[in-house]
Amino acid sequence: MGNISPTSESNLDVLESFFKKYPDVPKETILKQHLLSLGQWFSDAGLRAAAGALVKSYRLFSYDLVPMAELKRGEHRRVPEHFVMLHGPYGLRPVAIQTSLSPHSPYLVDVVDGRLVLTTGGRVIADVRYPKTPEYYAKSLSDGTPYHEIVAFGTFITIFRNCQYWGAREECKFCDINENARQMKLSRDFTLTAPVKSVEDVVQVVEAVADDARKVDSGPHGFVLSGGTITKTLHGKTEPEFYGEYIRAIKGSAAKPRITFEVNARPREEMEWYKAAGVDIIHLNMEVWEKRLFEWINPGKAHRIGWDNWVRWMCEAAEVFGKGGVQPSFVSGVEMARPHGYRSVAEAVKSTSAGFEYLMSRGILPRPQQWRREPSTALCKEAEQPPVPLDFYVQLTRNWYECYQKYRSNLPRFGNRRPGLVAERRLLGPVHGAYGDYVLLNENLYPDDIEEQINRRSVPFENLQGGSCVS
Numbered sequence: 319m320g321n322i323s324p325t326s327e328s329n330l331d332v333l334e335s336f337f338k339k340y341p342d343v344p345k346e347t348i349l350k351q352h353l354l355s356l357g358q359w360f361s362d363a364g365l366r367a368a369a370g371a372l373v374k375s376y377r378l379f380s381y382d383l384v385p386m387a388e389l390k391r392g393e394h395r396r397v398p399e400h401f402v403m404l405h406g407p408y409g410l411r412p413v414a415i416q417t418s419l420s421p422h423s424p425y426l427v428d429v430v431d432g433r434l435v436l437t438t439g440g441r442v443i444a445d446v447r448y449p450k451t452p453e454y455y456a457k458s459l460s461d462g463t464p465y466h467e468i469v470a471f472g473t474f475i476t477i478f479r480n481c482q483y484w485g486a487r488e489e490c491k492f493c494d495i496n497e498n499a500r501q502m503k504l505s506r507d508f509t510l511t512a513p514v515k516s517v518e519d520v521v522q523v524v525e526a527v528a529d530d531a532r533k534v535d536s537g538p539h540g541f542v543l544s545g546g547t548i549t550k551t552l553h554g555k556t557e558p559e560f561y562g563e564y565i566r567a568i569k570g571s572a573a574k575p576r577i578t579f580e581v582n583a584r585p586r587e588e589m590e591w592y593k594a595a596g597v598d599i600i601h602l603n604m605e606v607w608e609k610r611l612f613e614w615i616n617p618g619k620a621h622r623i624g625w626d627n628w629v630r631w632m633c634e635a636a637e638v639f640g641k642g643g644v645q646p647s648f649v650s651g652v653e654m655a656r657p658h659g660y661r662s663v664a665e666a667v668k669s670t671s672a673g674f675e676y677l678m679s680r681g682i683l684p685r686p687q688q689w690r691r692e693p694s695t696a697l698c699k700e701a702e703q704p705p706v707p708l709d710f711y712v713q714l715t716r717n718w719y720e721c722y723q724k725y726r727s728n729l730p731r732f733g734n735r736r737p738g739l740v741a742e743r744r745l746l747g748p749v750h751g752a753y754g755d756y757v758l759l760n761e762n763l764y765p766d767d768i769e770e771q772i773n774r775r776s777v778p779f780e781n782l783q784g785g786s787c788v789s
Contacts, residue, residue, distance in 0.1 A: 329424035329438045337408075340712050344759040346413045347752045349403070349443070351711040354688040354750070355651070357383040357420025358436075360397055363429035363784030370777045371398040371448035372455070372740065374417050375470035376502055378479075378544060379494050381690050381750075383420035386501040393419055395507050398448040399471055400749040401427065402742050402772055403436050406444035411759060412772055414742040416749035418690050434779040447776040452739045453533075454526050459519055463509045468523040472531065472739035474542050475520060477564055480513045481546025488549075488618030489696060490605060492649050495546055497694040514553065517567050528573035530739055537736045540576035540598075541568060547582055549622065557581070558588060562595050569596030578645075583623060583631040589638045600639055601685075602632050603647040607673030614658050615649075615697075633680055641681035642730040648673070650714060650751065651689035651706040655697050663710045671717040678725040686718060687750040711752070719756045733763030741775040 336348050360368075374397050380386065386394050397417050404412040426437045427446055436444040455466045469475050479499045483489050489496070502508045524541060531539040543564060548557035555563070561581065569577060579592060580601040592600065606615050612628075613620040619628065636644045653659055653666040660666035670686075677684050688711065691703050722729060732754055738744040745768055747754025758764060765771065773779075 330441055330443070333438070333443075336708055336712065340716075343712055343716055344411075344756065345408050346403075346410050346759055347715060347756055348708070348712055349408075349410070350413050350415055350752050350755060351688065351715070352708055353403075353415050353425055354418065354690070354752075355705050355708065355711065356425065357418040357423040357690070358415075358425045358427055359419065359421050359423050360393065361426055361428040361784075362391070363782065364427040364434070365391060365393065365396050366784055367429055367434050367777070367779070367782050368396055368398055368448055370451060372400075372451050372471055373397070373466075374399050375466065375474070376498060376508070377470040377474050377476050378498070379690075380498045380501070380692050380694075381416060381418045383418060383422070383691055383693065385693055386505055388421075389419065392507070394505065400449070400742070402447040402449075402746070402776070403444035404447070404769065404772075406436070406442060408443065410444050411764065412447075412742070412746060412768060413752075413755050413759075414746045414749045429782045429784050432781045432783075434782060445779070447742075447772055447779055449740055449742060450775050450777055452527075452530055454523070454530050457526060459522070463519070465523045465526060467509055468515055468519055469527050469541070471743060472527050473540065473743070474544065475515070475524075475564075476544055477520070477561065478514055478545030478548070478552065482549040482552075483547050483618035486617075486696060488621070490616045490618065491696040491700070492605065492615060492652050492655075492689060492692075494692040494695045497692075501694075517563055520564060521567050521571050524568055524573050524575065525571055527739070528571075528575060534739060535736065537738070538576055539573065539738070540578060542578045542580065542601075543568070544580040544601075547618070549618075558584075558591060562592070565592065565595045565597055582619065583628040583635070585631060586634040586638065589631070589635045593638050598639075599643050599645060600635060601645050601647060602628070602635060604628055604632070604684075605647070605649045606652050606670075607648065608653065608669045611653060611659060615652055615655070629676075632677070632682055636681050641728045642683055644681075645683045645685055645730075646677070647685045647687050649689045650686035650711065652697070654706050654710060655689075656701040656703060663707050663713065666710055667713045667717060670714055671721070674718055674721045678721050678729060681725075681728040683729050684718070685748070685751065686714065686753055687748070688752075715752050715756055718753050719760065722753075722757065732757040733761070734765075737771050737775070741771045745771060 434446045578599040579597045583602040609625045
């Protein structure tokens with residue numbers, strides 16, 4: 319069964335059939351994966367309710383299933399970065415979902431009887447919470463650039479907003495980083511249009527964010543540093559020289575934060591160099607495990623680095639950064655992309671599950687993040703890309719958890735964290751995939767006051783205007 323039935327069966331019927339098919343899998347996981355796969359849409363009332371919410375940043379990729387030019391209500395500057403769903407007729411525990419806009423989605427965030435809710439086919443299936451904007455979002459640099467265009471949701475810093483893997487021969491086929499930067503500039507709704515952020519500006523904002531974090535007693539604060547690949551030089555610097563300047567400056571700032579860095583897999587000596595510069599956790603994002611698909615999906619990475627080197631260097635990096643210190647992302651679902659991906663769910667799940675086993679047994683934590691099928695990517699231009707079957711996501715996440723249980727003594731722990739600036743991003747699983755939620759839900763690792771924490775950090779979600787009763 320696929321994501322949307324070709325028959326007259328409603329989306330709610332499809333969803334409930336999956337609840338029955340996988341009784342051992344949390345309902346929250348199944349619904350979240352469906353929402354990430356198909357995207358969401360917002361009613362006018364749902365958009366109005368987002369006033370004061372943490373706005374979607376478009377920090378790296380668009381994560382939308384529709385081009386920005388087709389967003390006629392200014393959704394790209396109004397919808398929340400993510401939202402939390404909970405309660406409803408299924409008694410859902412809270413999970414956070416990254417916003418992915420699609421007017422064709424069967425899921426609508428709306429206001430019904432004065433409450434902010436998630437609906438499908440006119441039926442309420444969950445309550446919804448939008449996160450409040452952190453204090454630092456109100457501040458700007460001297461040139462008018464908002465702080466939140468330097469550091470998104472208190473954590474994420476896109477240092478280089480383009481990628482030098484250019485064109486069909488090099489660009490990763492699932493990726494819209496270059497197109498996303500172009501559409502942000504064309505929209506004229508974003509202040510920061512330069513592809514590179516200055517070291518001084520980044521440090522200024524990092525210290526302001528860390529100050530805000532201390533006010534809420536968040537514990538040690540961390541930042542994720544990311545950006546496009548530098549194949550030759552940028553501003554006269556090689557990739558390690560360019561990114562290393564930011565790493566050292568941030569680590570040496572008053573914030574003294576934990577640093578997570580996303581970069582290509584490189585030889586051991588380069589990993590040791592990044593470690594010495596101040597990196598604590600490294601994301602060597604492999605995207606897809608199967609060697610044949612790696613070469614098709616990631617032509618630049620395959621040509622310049624190669625599958626064998628990527629895997630070998632991840633294992634070497636694990637010796638440098640320690641158990642759980644290497645956390646590559648996988649774009650979960652591209653295994654089934656047309657025309658060269660697997661046609662069988664069973665084959666696709668088996669392939670990637672083998673990768674999970676290989677990596678976790680070596681103290682490496684793979685992070686399966688769901689593919690969004692952004693329309694400007696090479697994959698979506700190359701062939702029609704229907705939704706990946708929900709069976710794939712459910713089975714793969716279940717296999718990930720079983721593998722995690724097997725090797726968890728060598729991997730990072732989930733749960734037992736302080737709320738931080740954006741509570742749900744620290745207390746719940748990652749917004750872009752369901753693997754972390756699977757651990758938290760199965761093992762009941764939520765803090766006792768989880769709902770109070772989320773409600774307190776959310777914009778008003780009751781007694782709202784604009785909704786009518788859904789029958």
